[in-house]
Amino acid sequence: MMKYQDYIHSADDGIEPVIKRREPCIPDDYDKKNEFDLANTGRRYDHQFSSMYQSRMNSLKSRVDEQAMAKWGNGTLKRDGQIIQKVDRILNITSNKLCWVSGTVFCDLGNKLNILNDVKGGTDDVLPQIPDSYRSQDVGEVVMLEDESGRAVLEGDEFFKENILVTGVIVAVLGIELQAGVFEIIDVIYPSVAPQRSLPTVSDRQGTKIAFVSGLEITESVNYDLKLELLKQYLQGEIGESDDKQSVAQISQVVIAGSSIKELEQANNDDYHSSNNYGSKNISRFSAECLKSFDKFVSDLVATCSVAIMPGESDPTDICLPQQSLHKSFFLTCKNYVGKNIKALTNPAWLEVEGVRYLGTSGQNVNDILKYLTNEMRQDPQIVFKVMAGTLKWQNIAPTAPDTLFCYPFDNCDPFTLSNETPHVYFVGNQSKFIDKCINLQNNISVKLLSIPKFSQTGEIVLLDTCTLETQIVKIVI
Amino acid sequence: MTMGDSQKEVEYISDKLFKDNSIVSYSQLSKDLGVPLSRSKEILYNFFKSNKTKLNASFIITGTVKGAIELKFVEFEDQVNEHLKAFDKVSSVHIYSLSLSEFKYSVKDLVLNQLKIQVSVDKLDYYYDLGMIKGPALVASSNSLLQPVKAEVVPINNSARSPTNVKQEPKKFNTGLSSGYVSRKQQKPAPIGSDITKMASTKRKAEPVPKYQYKSRKPATQKPDKVVMSHDYDNDDEHADLDVAKKITKEDKTKLSAMFEDDFSDNDGNVNELEEPIMAEDNEDENVELFKMEADEAKPAEVGVEEVEAPEEGMTNFELEQPQEPEYDEDGYIITHRPKPKANKAAKSANKPKAPSQNNAPTEIGSAPPSSKIAPKTGNKKQASLMNFFGKKK
Numbered sequence: 001m002m003k004y005q006d007y008i009h010s011a012d013d014g015i016e017p018v019i020k021r022r023e024p025c026i027p028d029d030y031d032k033k034n035e036f037d038l039a040n041t042g043r044r045y046d047h048q049f050s051s052m053y054q055s056r057m058n059s060l061k062s063r064v065d066e067q068a069m070a071k072w073g074n075g076t077l078k079r080d081g082q083i084i085q086k087v088d089r090i091l092n093i094t095s096n097k098l099c100w101v102s103g104t105v106f107c108d109l110g111n112k113l114n115i116l117n118d119v120k121g122g123t124d125d126v127l128p129q130i131p132d133s134y135r136s137q138d139v140g141e142v143v144m145l146e147d148e149s150g151r152a153v154l155e156g157d158e159f160f161k162e163n164i165l166v167t168g169v170i171v172a173v174l175g176i177e178l179q180a181g182v183f184e185i186i187d188v189i190y191p192s193v194a195p196q197r198s199l200p201t202v203s204d205r206q207g208t209k210i211a212f213v214s215g216l217e218i219t220e221s222v223n224y225d226l227k228l229e230l231l232k233q234y235l236q237g238e239i240g241e242s243d244d245k246q247s248v249a250q251i252s253q254v255v256i257a258g259s260s261i262k263e264l265e266q267a268n269n270d271d272y273h274s275s276n277n278y279g280s281k282n283i284s285r286f287s288a289e290c291l292k293s294f295d296k297f298v299s300d301l302v303a304t305c306s307v308a309i310m311p312g313e314s315d316p317t318d319i320c321l322p323q324q325s326l327h328k329s330f331f332l333t334c335k336n337y338v339g340k341n342i343k344a345l346t347n348p349a350w351l352e353v354e355g356v357r358y359l360g361t362s363g364q365n366v367n368d369i370l371k372y373l374t375n376e377m378r379q380d381p382q383i384v385f386k387v388m389a390g391t392l393k394w395q396n397i398a399p400t401a402p403d404t405l406f407c408y409p410f411d412n413c414d415p416f417t418l419s420n421e422t423p424h425v426y427f428v429g430n431q432s433k434f435i436d437k438c439i440n441l442q443n444n445i446s447v448k449l450l451s452i453p454k455f456s457q458t459g460e461i462v463l464l465d466t467c468t469l470e471t472q473i474v475k476i477v478i
Numbered sequence: 479m480t481m482g483d484s485q486k487e488v489e490y491i492s493d494k495l496f497k498d499n500s501i502v503s504y505s506q507l508s509k510d511l512g513v514p515l516s517r518s519k520e521i522l523y524n525f526f527k528s529n530k531t532k533l534n535a536s537f538i539i540t541g542t543v544k545g546a547i548e549l550k551f552v553e554f555e556d557q558v559n560e561h562l563k564a565f566d567k568v569s570s571v572h573i574y575s576l577s578l579s580e581f582k583y584s585v586k587d588l589v590l591n592q593l594k595i596q597v598s599v600d601k602l603d604y605y606y607d608l609g610m611i612k613g614p615a616l617v618a619s620s621n622s623l624l625q626p627v628k629a630e631v632v633p634i635n636n637s638a639r640s641p642t643n644v645k646q647e648p649k650k651f652n653t654g655l656s657s658g659y660v661s662r663k664q665q666k667p668a669p670i671g672s673d674i675t676k677m678a679s680t681k682r683k684a685e686p687v688p689k690y691q692y693k694s695r696k697p698a699t700q701k702p703d704k705v706v707m708s709h710d711y712d713n714d715d716e717h718a719d720l721d722v723a724k725k726i727t728k729e730d731k732t733k734l735s736a737m738f739e740d741d742f743s744d745n746d747g748n749v750n751e752l753e754e755p756i757m758a759e760d761n762e763d764e765n766v767e768l769f770k771m772e773a774d775e776a777k778p779a780e781v782g783v784e785e786v787e788a789p790e791e792g793m794t795n796f797e798l799e800q801p802q803e804p805e806y807d808e809d810g811y812i813i814t815h816r817p818k819p820k821a822n823k824a825a826k827s828a829n830k831p832k833a834p835s836q837n838n839a840p841t842e843i844g845s846a847p848p849s850s851k852i853a854p855k856t857g858n859k860k861q862a863s864l865m866n867f868f869g870k871k872k
Contacts (some may be wrong), residue, residue, distance in 0.1 A: 004537065007571035008523060009516065016514035016609040024614055196741070224589045230538075230549055237611035238505055238515050239549060240540040241570040247547075249611050293593075300597040303605065304613040309662040339619030460546075473546035478585065 009241045019237065019245055022208040022252035023304035025335075025466055026343060030352035036322035037346055038408070041317065047409040049402045056414040057104060057147075060170035061396060063191035064102045068172035071189060072100050079186075084174065090150035095177045100189075102172035103147040105154075105165045107372055112404055134371045134404065138372060145173060145183065152177070156185040163188060164390050166372045168399035190393040193441045196422040200355035207467030209250045211235065212354065214257035214362065214429030215454030216453070217314065218297055220263070220289030225477045227459045231421075232297060234474070236304045251463065254305050257429025257452050258312020258347055258362020261290050271447035287317050291330055296350020298342065299334035308343040308351070312362035312430060321364065321398055321407040322415060323347040348397060350423070353466050363430035364397040365391065365416075366451075368405045384431050388449045389439045392418070392426065423447060425469065430454050434462060436471045487511055493523050495533070495578055501591045503575040508608050509595055515609035519572040526555075526576055534579040536588070538572055541565040553585065 065114035072079075074086035082098040090101055111131045116284060118124035141152045143165055154165070154173065165171065165188070174187040216228060230239065235254060237245040263285050301307055310315040311326050318324050325344035328335045338344055345351075348365075351358035370378055378381060391397045398416040407416075422445055431451035440446050448469055449460045453460045459476040490511055494502045508518035526535045537558045539550040543565055551574065552558045562568060575591075576581045597605065599616060604864075606612045805813040 002562070002568075004539070004562055004571045007539075007562075007568050009570060009572070010520055016516060016607065018606050018612055020612045021614065221590060221593050222586070224593060225587075226551065226585050226589045226592075229589055229592045230551060233505060234549060238609060239538055239572075241516070241572070244540050244569055245609075245611060296593070296596075299599070302613075302616065303597050303599060303602055304611050306614055336618040337616050340617040341614065463547075475543070475546050475548045476551075477548060478551045 016297050019249050021249050021305060022206070024211065024341075025206075025208050025252045025304070025353045026308060026351055028340075030350075032350035032421070033352075035346075035347055035350050038322065042345065043320075043324075043408060045409055047411040049409045052402060052407075052410045052414050053104060055169070055410070055412050056396065056417055057170060058172050059414065059417050059419055060191040061102055063395070064189060067192050068100050068102060068174075068189040072172075072174055072187075079174075080336045080359050088363055089149040090145060090147050090152050093152060093177045093183065095180065096161050098174070098176055100172050100174040100187075101145070101147075101152075101183075102189075103145040104169070105167060105169040105171060106144045106146050106151070106403075107134075107165070107167045108142040108144065109134040109372065110139030110141070132371065135374060145171075152181055152183040152184045155182055159188075160187050161377075164369070164373065164377075164386060164389075166369050166400055167403040168396065168401070169394045170396070171394070172177075191395045193392070193443065193445050194395060194418040194420055194422045196424065196445045196447075197355075197357055199424055202467055205354040205356070205467040207465060208252035210464045210466060211251045211254045211461050212257060212427060212429070212452045212464060213254065213452065213455050213461040214312065214431075214452040215259045215453075215456050216256065216294075216297070217259055217262040217456040218290055218294045219262045220287055221293055224293060225456065226478055227295060227455070230478075231455070231461065232300055233302060234476070235422075251305065253353075253358070254301065254307045255351070256307065256309045257360055257427065258310050259314045259430050259454070260309065260312065261286060261294050261315050262456075263314040264290075276391060291316070292332070295330065295332050295334070298331055301388075302334050302337055302341045306341050306343070308345055310345045310347045310349055310360065310362050310429070312347060313364050319406050321347070321401055321405060323362070345367045347431075356425060356466060356469070357421065357423045358427065359397070360427040361397060361429065362453075363428050364405060365400070366431065368398075368400045371404070372400070381433075382435070384428070384433070384451045385435045385449060388426065388428055388435075388451065392422065392439060392441060392447055392449075425464070427452055433458070434460060434471075434473055436462075486527065487513060487521050491522070491576065495576060499578060499581060501575050501577045501583055501588055503588070503592060503595075504573060506591070506595055509605070512604070512608065514607070522575045522576055526573060532579060534577050534583075536574040538570075539565065540570050541568040541570060654666045 020374055039335050047429040062178040069086070071085070072084045075083055077084050079098060085097060085099040087093050087099045087101040090103055093099060093101060104143045113128050113130070115124060118128060143160070144151045145154055146152075154175075155178070156175070157243070170191060173183065173185045174189075175183050175185040178184050217225075218228060219225070233239045234244075235248060235251065237248045240248075264287055298307055298309070309326060311323040315326060316330065317324070317326055323346060328338040328344065330340060331338055334342060348359060348361040351360065365389050366384060369390070370383065373383070380386070391399070395418045396414070396416050397418070398405055398407065401416060402409065422441070425448045427450040431453055433451065434453045435449065435451040438446050439449055450462060450464070450471065452462055455461060459478070461474045461476075463472045463474060465471070487507070490507065491502050494500050502522065504515065504519045504522050507513060507522060510516045511518075513521065528535050535555045537552045537555065539548075539552060539558065539561060541548060545566075548563055548565065552561050557770075558571065562571070575588055577588075602616070639652075807813050
């Protein structure tokens with residue numbers, strides 16, 4: 001058994017060789033770089049959200065119908081002795097006949113936020129408390145399929161144990177209407193997958209590493225986490241010996257996937273009547289000290305590595321998706337490098353590294369979908385992977401927006417729909433645990449799914465080799 | 479401690495630990511003294527070995543655990559070997575910090591100590607020489623990179639209201655902080671390039687022009703010769719008050735004030751009830767003339783003290799209560815004086831014009847003889863008779 005003294009290295013001659021880091025791998029410009037950027041004048045709320053749903057429907061219904069027609073046909077195929085018929089509208093479903101129909105899923109859950117209730121209670125002008133789960137013990141859950149003509153309640157206990165359907169998803173369902181308005185679901189079809197660019201060959205890629213980290217939740221200095229300091233020193237190459245340093249030098253880019261700043265804990269104030277919206281009671285969610293700490297962290301890091309920063313749930317930017325990049329004023333000591341060494345990204349954001357296309361979010365989309373699920377489903381260790389895979393199958397990375405996920409009321413478009421491209425790598429930040437899995441979609445399209453654990457809780461960051469797309473965890477333990 | 483450790487470094491550590499009673503970390507030692515990182519770890523460890531009984535050392539273990547790279551911070555030296563067992567492969571072990579064992583420093587203290595270490599972008603080469611990995615050259619970006627690009631996903635109807643449009647719209651109301659005061663000091667233009675101009679250039683590009691500025695609706699050529707009268711009691715225009723008040727004698731003040739107090743008093747309407755009608759009757763003929771003149775010209779209500787050319791405007795009920803022998807100016811116009819009204823708030827509100835468009839009362843009254851004001855001798859509320867003077871709203 002070796003003692004620790006055996007591992008202590010002695011400095012050779014007191015001269016430290018200068019080790020150079022790999023060049024940053026995210027180019028200054030690439031396709032879809034500004035996919036989720038909004039002009040200042042674009043952040044408006046004078047549109048109806050229905051336009052967004054309609055746009056989603058228009059975009060995905062034909063793709064769903066195409067898939068359903070290929071699998072189920074229209075009067076050409078039989079299942080359990082019954083001919084499968086296509087029904088154009090939900091209203092035209094005939095009872096006791098096997099058919100398929102496409103539409104938008106709507107989940108009516110007891111704990112979902114309801115603006116009408118807020119208006120009734122006079123609390124529609126304050127940010128509602130987001131529940132941990134939209135499911136209620138008291139109120140039964142109803143999953144429906146709707147189109148322009150009407151709604152049908154989807155029934156099928158066994159089906160819903162295996163499949164996830166949340167509000168906003170465009171699907172085609174096969175089943176039988178057992179009674180008026182109640183549709184027993186047997187099978188489901190998702191939209192055809194948007195094309196994927198051809199992956200550059202390994203030889204064309206240099207093979208650097210990207211460090212993905214999320215949920216730093218940097219606080220003021222008195223509550224600063226030593227893990228953050230160790231992370232910074234690790235990325236600077238100060239921790240460990242020469243072998244460690246050589247390994248770290250392979251990291252050419254750090255991507256911070258949201259929730260970099262710790263929000264202040266707000267006392268619950270339900271006394272809306274006496275609260276003063278413009279007075280001392282309407283205090284900020286953020287502390288200037290936290291922002292200073294974050295600025296110091298980034299400025300210390302940018303001295304040695306390029307940093308790309310996505311905003312997240314707890315960051316000082318828009319609450320609505322797509323969250324716009326953090327303002328450069330937050331980077332007080334290093335604002336000159338914002339745009340070059342510091343890339344302020346949106347959430348979601350597309351990245352391109354050596355021809356490999358990445359799509360990432362800071363996790364709100366997945367975390368919101370998890371609130372639709374039963375406790376049993378959420379206990380599944382692979383549930384985050386299933387949800388991530390679901391968003392790709394549904395071809396919409398944030399289907400629950402705008403129902404339960406705040407987003408801008410887009411007019412005649414839905415930016416979260418994968419309309420013309422499927423990424424090679426799809427990462428989601430601020431998750432409870434690390435997941436690295438590939439999912440095979442139609443037409444030999446394969447996507448690597450990465451869930452980036454929350455650093456403040458796990459102390460983990462993810463290193464991704466841009467050449468092999470293999471990952472490695474770096475864990476900092478105190 | 480070895481012979482290789484220079485006196486300077488040892489003194490630095492000793493001072494930090496024994497004089498300042500603070501914590502010394504390898505990165506702090508490296509940056510403060512310009513010692514390479516690996517060397518600073520060695521020096522710190524040697525110092526610890528020499529003063530083991532007095533010091534507490536924290537360590538960092540690097541290696542792999544279940545395939546993952548792990549950095550383990552160990553707070554106390556005697557725990558390091560225990561933690562080594564958890565590693566599949568140990569890459570290195572090195573000291574992280576030193577502190578006096580008699581002080582029980584916590585991890586928080588260590589963090590606070592570490593946060594004092596600043597990395598300056600001006601000294602990057604210095605840090606690279608010490609062992610920090612050399613990153614890409616820092617490139618200052620142009621502001622254009624930060625400007626939001628117009629969203630492809632949001633077709634925007636520019637004709638609709640937008641934040642930028644809203645900014646350009648003139649404000650209809652101003653609370654007066656920026657509009658009321660105009661300095662009479664002669665403004666000296668600041669020299670170009672001076673601090674003042676620089677500061678101004680960093681502020682708003684164009685200061686909003688005060689929106690609430692009084693403008694007479696009269697043609698510019700009709701410049702007044704004199705301030706003839708005050709029209710509106712409610713308008714507390716200080717200039718008007720000053721001008722008029724100078725001309726008011728003490729006796730007039732007392733008399734008129736008493737009259738107004740009675741007129742607007744809600745407490746007892748019987749006292750001095752007869753004074754007002756008597757005065758009005760005496761002036762009836764003149765007042766009729768004046769009201770006829772007033773009727774020729776509509777006058778805006780927001781005028782507090784109207785600087786007028788002719789006596790056609792600005793006539794109020796107050797004129798009815800003037801002494802019997804009016805003063806005339808050199809042009810033959812009547813000069814009236816306005817006492818500082820002492821009427822209570824209720825009286826003020828009663829006399830307040832409702833809206834600019836409603837200030838056509840003189841026209842109405844001009845058509846109706848002022849005797850209507852005289853009539854209610856038996857009325858208890860003088861306030862009511864005063865309002866009658868203005869006539870009914872149309």
